[in-house]
Amino acid sequence: MNMWRVLFWLLWGSAALWEALLHLLEWRYLKGKTGLPLDYKETTYLPSFKWDRSVAYAKERLKVSLGETLTNYALYALIVMWGVPTLIDEYLMLKIRAPLLASGLLGASMALLFWICSLPWSWIKVFDVERTFGFSRVTKKTFFRDQAIKLILMSLVSFGGLGCFALLFKSPLWPLYLAIALILFEIVAMFILPFVIIPMFFKLTPLTQGEVAEKLESFLAEMGLKNSGIYVADASKRTLHSNAFVSGLGKAKKIVLFDTLLSSLTPDEVCAVFGHELGHWISRHAIKRMGLLWTAQIILILLAYIMFNAGFGQSFHAQSPQTFAVYAFLFLNMLVTLFFQPLILSVSRRQELEADFFAASRLGGHQMAQALSKISTSNLGWLTSHPLYEMWYLTHPPIYERLKALKDIP
Numbered sequence: 001m002n003m004w005r006v007l008f009w010l011l012w013g014s015a016a017l018w019e020a021l022l023h024l025l026e027w028r029y030l031k032g033k034t035g036l037p038l039d040y041k042e043t044t045y046l047p048s049f050k051w052d053r054s055v056a057y058a059k060e061r062l063k064v065s066l067g068e069t070l071t072n073y074a075l076y077a078l079i080v081m082w083g084v085p086t087l088i089d090e091y092l093m094l095k096i097r098a099p100l101l102a103s104g105l106l107g108a109s110m111a112l113l114f115w116i117c118s119l120p121w122s123w124i125k126v127f128d129v130e131r132t133f134g135f136s137r138v139t140k141k142t143f144f145r146d147q148a149i150k151l152i153l154m155s156l157v158s159f160g161g162l163g164c165f166a167l168l169f170k171s172p173l174w175p176l177y178l179a180i181a182l183i184l185f186e187i188v189a190m191f192i193l194p195f196v197i198i199p200m201f202f203k204l205t206p207l208t209q210g211e212v213a214e215k216l217e218s219f220l221a222e223m224g225l226k227n228s229g230i231y232v233a234d235a236s237k238r239t240l241h242s243n244a245f246v247s248g249l250g251k252a253k254k255i256v257l258f259d260t261l262l263s264s265l266t267p268d269e270v271c272a273v274f275g276h277e278l279g280h281w282i283s284r285h286a287i288k289r290m291g292l293l294w295t296a297q298i299i300l301i302l303l304a305y306i307m308f309n310a311g312f313g314q315s316f317h318a319q320s321p322q323t324f325a326v327y328a329f330l331f332l333n334m335l336v337t338l339f340f341q342p343l344i345l346s347v348s349r350r351q352e353l354e355a356d357f358f359a360a361s362r363l364g365g366h367q368m369a370q371a372l373s374k375i376s377t378s379n380l381g382w383l384t385s386h387p388l389y390e391m392w393y394l395t396h397p398p399i400y401e402r403l404k405a406l407k408d409i410p
C-alpha cells in the first residue's frame with residue numbers, strides 16, 4: 001500500500017473513532033443527568049423546564065446522529081475500497097463523448113449516493129424522533145417533496161462543482177481559479193438564499209401589522225435602522241420548534257421569524273429574539289464567518305494542490321481531474337472534521353453570545369433571558385453538554401451558558 005492510501009486510512013480511522021468517542025462522551029454525560037443540579041435552581045428563568053423529557057430527547061437525537069455519522073464513514077470506506085468514482089467515471093467517459101458533461105455527471109452521481117445514504121436517517125429523524133416528542137407535523141408527501149428538493153440542489157451543486165473543476169484544471173493556475181470560483185459561488189448563493197432557496201421550504205409573509213410588528217418597527221427606529229424586510233415563515237406546517245434567522249447579505253437580506261415563535265412568545269419576547277438576529281446583522285457576523293470559511297478553503301485548496309503534485313491521484317487510480325477531486329474531497333473533509341470544525345464552531349458560538357449581548361444591552365438581560373428560556377423549554381433544548389462535544393458540534397452555546405452570560409446585564 002502506498003503512502004497516500006496509508007494516510008487516508010489513518011485519517012479515516014482517527015476521524016471515525018474520534019467522532020464515535022465524542023458521541024459516547026456526550027451519552028455518558030447525559031446519562032449522569034438525572035435531576036436538576038443545585039446551581040441550576042438559581043436560574044429562575046427555567047421554572048417549567050422539562051428535565052427528563054429534554055434528556056430523553058437529547059439522547060434520541062444523539063443516537064441518530066451517531067448512526068448517521070458512522071454510515072458516512074462506512075460510505076467513505078466503500079467508495080475508496082471499490083474505487084467507486086473511478087468506475088463511474090470510466091463508464092461515463094465511455095458512454096458520453098463530452099468530457100465536461102461526464103465530469104458534471106460524476107458529481108451528480110456522488111451526490112445521489114450520499115443522498116441515498118442520508119435518506120433513512122432523515123426519515124428516522126422526522127417520523128420517529130421528532131414525532132415521538134410531538135414536534136414534527138411533516139406528512140409523507142411533504143417529506144418526499146423536501147427530500148427531492150434536497151437531492152436536486154445537491155446534484156446541481158455537485159454537477160456544477162465537478163464540471164467547473166475539470167474545466168479550471170486545464171490551467172496550471174487551477175488552485176487560484178478554483179479559489180476565486182468558490183468564493184464567487186458562495187457570494188451568489190448567499191444573495192439568492194433568502195429569495196430562491198428558503199421560499200422552496202417556507203411560505204414567507206411580510207410582518208406588517210399587529211402589536212409585534214409595531215414593537216419591531218419602533219425598535220428598528222430606535223436603532224436608527226430602516227426596515228428592509230421582516231418575514232414570518234409558516235414553519236408550523238412542518239414543525240412545532242420555534243426559531244428565527246437572518247438570511248442573505250447586505251441589502252438583499254431577510255429577517256425571518258417562525259410563526260411558531262410568534263404564537264408562543266409575548267411581543268416583548270419576540271422583540272428580544274428579533275434583537276438577537278439584529279445583533280448578528282449589525283455585527284456583520286455572516287461576512288466575518290464567510291471570511292473565516294474562505295481562509296479555510298484557501299488552505300484546503302493549497303493542500304489539494306500539494307496532494308496532486310505528490311501523487312495523491314495515482315495512489316487512488318484517479319485518471320481524471322474529477323476523480324482526483326472526489327478522493328481529495330473525502331480526504332480533506334475528514335481533516336476539516338478533525339481540525340477546522342472546532343475552530344469554525346467556536347467563532348459561531350462566540351457570535352451567538354455577542355448577539356445575545358447586543359439584544360440584552362438594549363432591551364434588558366431579563367427580557368432576553370426570558371425569551372431564551374421559553375424557547376429552550378418549548379423546544380426541549382438541552383441545558384449543558386460535554387465540553388468536547390460542545391467544541392466539535394454545537395453552533396450555539398448550551399442554553400445554560402447563554403443564561404449565565406445574561407445574568408449580569410441589567
Ligand SMILES: [Zn+2]
Nearest residue numbers: 276280352355
Ligand atoms: Zn443567533
